[in-house]
Amino acid sequence: MNASALQLMELHKRFGETPIIRGVNLDVRQGERHAVIGPNGAGKSTLFHLISGRFPVSSGQVLLKGEDITGLTPYMINRRGLSRSFQVTNIFPRMSVYENIRCAVLWSLGYRYSFWRMVEKARDARELTESVLEQINLMSRRDVMAGVLSYAEQRALEIGITIASGADVIMLDEPTAGMSLSETEYAVALIRRVSEGKTLLIVEHDMSVVFDLADRISVLVYGQVIATDTPENIRANPAVQEAYLGAATEEKDHA
Amino acid sequence: MSEIVNKNGYWMQWVLAALTLIALPYVFSSGASLTMMCLMGFAIIFSLSYNMLLGQTGILSFGHAVYYGMGGFMTAHALNVIAAGKLPIPLPVMPLIGGLAGLFFAMLFGWVSTKRAGTAFSMISLGIGELVAACSLILRGFFGGEGGISTSRTETMKFFGMNFGPQIQVYYLIAAWCLVCIAAMYLFTRTPLGRMCNAVRDNPERAEFVGYSTQMVRFIAFCASGFFAGVAGGLSAIHYEIVTSSVIGAGPSGYVLLMSYIGGVSFFIGPIIGAVLMTALQISLSDYTGAWMLYVGLMFVMVVMFAPGGLAGLLLMHKPMLMRGTLRRLLPAYGLAVVPVLMVTAGGVLVVETCYHLLVKSSEGTTMNVLWLQYDAKSPWAWSAIVALFVAGGMALRKLSPFVAEAFHDAVKQAQSKGAQ
Numbered sequence: 001m002n003a004s005a006l007q008l009m010e011l012h013k014r015f016g017e018t019p020i021i022r023g024v025n026l027d028v029r030q031g032e033r034h035a036v037i038g039p040n041g042a043g044k045s046t047l048f049h050l051i052s053g054r055f056p057v058s059s060g061q062v063l064l065k066g067e068d069i070t071g072l073t074p075y076m077i078n079r080r081g082l083s084r085s086f087q088v089t090n091i092f093p094r095m096s097v098y099e100n101i102r103c104a105v106l107w108s109l110g111y112r113y114s115f116w117r118m119v120e121k122a123r124d125a126r127e128l129t130e131s132v133l134e135q136i137n138l139m140s141r142r143d144v145m146a147g148v149l150s151y152a153e154q155r156a157l158e159i160g161i162t163i164a165s166g167a168d169v170i171m172l173d174e175p176t177a178g179m180s181l182s183e184t185e186y187a188v189a190l191i192r193r194v195s196e197g198k199t200l201l202i203v204e205h206d207m208s209v210v211f212d213l214a215d216r217i218s219v220l221v222y223g224q225v226i227a228t229d230t231p232e233n234i235r236a237n238p239a240v241q242e243a244y245l246g247a248a249t250e251e252k253d254h255a
Numbered sequence: 256m257s258e259i260v261n262k263n264g265y266w267m268q269w270v271l272a273a274l275t276l277i278a279l280p281y282v283f284s285s286g287a288s289l290t291m292m293c294l295m296g297f298a299i300i301f302s303l304s305y306n307m308l309l310g311q312t313g314i315l316s317f318g319h320a321v322y323y324g325m326g327g328f329m330t331a332h333a334l335n336v337i338a339a340g341k342l343p344i345p346l347p348v349m350p351l352i353g354g355l356a357g358l359f360f361a362m363l364f365g366w367v368s369t370k371r372a373g374t375a376f377s378m379i380s381l382g383i384g385e386l387v388a389a390c391s392l393i394l395r396g397f398f399g400g401e402g403g404i405s406t407s408r409t410e411t412m413k414f415f416g417m418n419f420g421p422q423i424q425v426y427y428l429i430a431a432w433c434l435v436c437i438a439a440m441y442l443f444t445r446t447p448l449g450r451m452c453n454a455v456r457d458n459p460e461r462a463e464f465v466g467y468s469t470q471m472v473r474f475i476a477f478c479a480s481g482f483f484a485g486v487a488g489g490l491s492a493i494h495y496e497i498v499t500s501s502v503i504g505a506g507p508s509g510y511v512l513l514m515s516y517i518g519g520v521s522f523f524i525g526p527i528i529g530a531v532l533m534t535a536l537q538i539s540l541s542d543y544t545g546a547w548m549l550y551v552g553l554m555f556v557m558v559v560m561f562a563p564g565g566l567a568g569l570l571l572m573h574k575p576m577l578m579r580g581t582l583r584r585l586l587p588a589y590g591l592a593v594v595p596v597l598m599v600t601a602g603g604v605l606v607v608e609t610c611y612h613l614l615v616k617s618s619e620g621t622t623m624n625v626l627w628l629q630y631d632a633k634s635p636w637a638w639s640a641i642v643a644l645f646v647a648g649g650m651a652l653r654k655l656s657p658f659v660a661e662a663f664h665d666a667v668k669q670a671q672s673k674g675a676q
Contacts (some may be wrong), residue, residue, distance in 0.1 A: 051466065054460075058323075073463065073468070074463040074464050074646060075463045075464070075466050075467055075468050076466060078463075078464055078466040079466050083464070083465075086461075090458065090460065090461045091456055091458065092453070092454050092457040092458050092461060093458070094453070094456075095453055095454065095457060095458050098455075102450065103450060103451060103454045103462070103465055104452065104465040106447050106465075106466075106467075107465065107466030107467060107494065108466065112447070113447070113448045113451070113467075113471060113472065114446060114447050114448060114473055115443055115446040115447070115448040115449065115475070115479070116445060116446070117447070118442070118445050118446060119445055119446055119449070119450050120445060122447070122651070150376050155481075159463070161465065164465075165465060165466060176655065243655035
C-alpha cells in the first residue's frame, strides 16, 4: 500500500454557529485519483478551501505527505507541492494565456521575487510554459488575452495554471462544470494525462466522469465522509445509495 | 506581445530617446521652455513611480507625495551638509540620496500599509499622508516650517568642470536621471516580480495559489515605487533649491494620481504622456486663467468617464489603423466631429470663466475679456449666447457620435482584414 499524500484528521469547520464540516477523516494515497462526491451543500468546496488554506480550519489537522499544513497560508501550502483549481474560473484575465501559465511556473523554478533578471531571458520558464501549453492544447492561443478565451478554453487554462508548478498533489474543483458532452470528454482525457504519476483529488458532479476517472471515491454528506471505497463498492454501498444516489432518484421521481 | 523583441529595434528606441533629450534644448532654447522641460523630467519619474503601484500592481495610493517629499527634504539637507563640510560628493549622485530616503520611508510605512489591499490600503495611505503632512508643520527643525529648507546646488565639488549653476546643466542632469529611471522602471515590468505585480493586480487570490505572497509582492513594488518617487523629489530639490512642506501633502498626492490617470495607467507610456501634458498645461494655463485647476479636474472626470484607458489608450486605439493605412478613412468623421467638440469646449470654458469672473474678480467690475472677446459678465444676452453654444454643441455631438463610432468600427475592421491577408 502506498503512503499517504494527504490526510485529514477530525477536520471541523464552523461558520459562526453553523457547522459545515463535521469531523472529516480522509486518507488520499500517493499516486491515486481520488474523487469526492456528495449532494449539493455537503461541503465539498469548503473542504477544498480548508485543505488549500483559503479558509482557516476550526479544529482538526491537515497533513500533506506527512507534514502538518494546518493553518498555513495558501502560498506556503502551494510551495510544499499542493496545487488546486477553482470551481469558478480563476485566471489572470488581463494577461495573455502564455503569461498566465508563466506566472504559475515562476516560483517553482526558483525565480521568487527577483527583480534583477529579465523574465524573457529565463529559458527554463519559457520551455516549461510551452510544454504546459502543449499539454493543455492552447499553444495556438498563447498570445490571446485570457479574459477573452471561450469557456472551455478558460477551464483548460485553469487546469494548466494548476499543474504548471509541477505540484505532486493536484486538487480540481468541478473541472467539467458547465461543459458540453464533447468538451467533458476532452477535459477528462486532459485530466487523465496531466495527473499521470501524481496524486489527484477531484470534486465532480458528473457521475460518469467520477466513475471513469477515480481509483477511489469518498462520499461527503452533511459535512461527514460516510464512505470511502472503490467505484464498484461505492455503487453497491446501501448507505451511499440512500444518502446520495437515493436522493438523486427521489429528485427524478419528483421531476 | 513584446515577447519577441527585435534586439536592434529595442536598443534603437533608447538611443533615440537619449538623442531626443540631448537635442531638445537646441529646439526649445528659451529659459522658460528649459525650466518647463526640467519640471517635466521629474514629473515623469514621479508619475511613472506612482504607476508602479496603480497601473502595475493595482493599488491606489493617496499618499505618494510623502516619498517624493522625503526624497526632496533629504536631498536638500544632504546638500547643505556637503556644502558645509566640503565633502567630495558631486551633485549628480545627490538624487540617489533622495531615492534612498524615499526607499527608507516606503519600507517603514509600506510594511504597515501593504498588509492590506484595496480600499483598506488606500485609507491607510491617506492616513499616513495626513500624518506626515501634520508632522511637517510640527517638526520645524527638519521641515523648516513655513519657509521650508533652502539649499544651493552650486556649493558641491565640480563635476567635469560643471557647477550646475546654469539651467542647461541642470536640464542635462535631470534628463539623464529621467532616462535612467524610465529604463529602470520599464525593465522592472519585465522581471519575474514585475510580471507577478500584474498577476496580483489581475487576481490576487490566484496569485496566492501559485506560490506568491501578495503582501510581499505589494511591499516590494511599494518600496521600488518609493525609491523612484524619492529620486524625483531629489531632482526637484536640486532644480528649485528649496523644499517646502507643501510638496508632501494631499495636494501633490492627488495631482500625481491625476497625471498618471489622464495619461493612462494601463500603458507604460501613459504616465509619461500625462506628466508632459499636465506640466505644460499647468504652466501655460495658469498664465491665462486662475481657474486652471478646475479644467484639470474636469479633464480628469472626462477621462474617467469616457476614456478609462487615458490619453495613451486613445492614441494606441488608432495604432492598428495607422499601421495598415486605414486611418485616413476616419478623417471625414473626425473632421465633422471637431465642430461640435469645439462648440462644447468653448461653451464650457466661457461658463467657467464668466462664473469665475463674477465670483472671484467681482471687484474689477462686470466687463471681462476671454481671449479676444469682451463682454459684460452679467448681461443676459452673453449668458444666452454661451448656453446656446454649449447646448447646440452638445446636441450636435450626440447626433454625430453614432456616425463617428461606425466609421471607427469600419476602419478597425478594414485594418483587421488587411492584417489577415
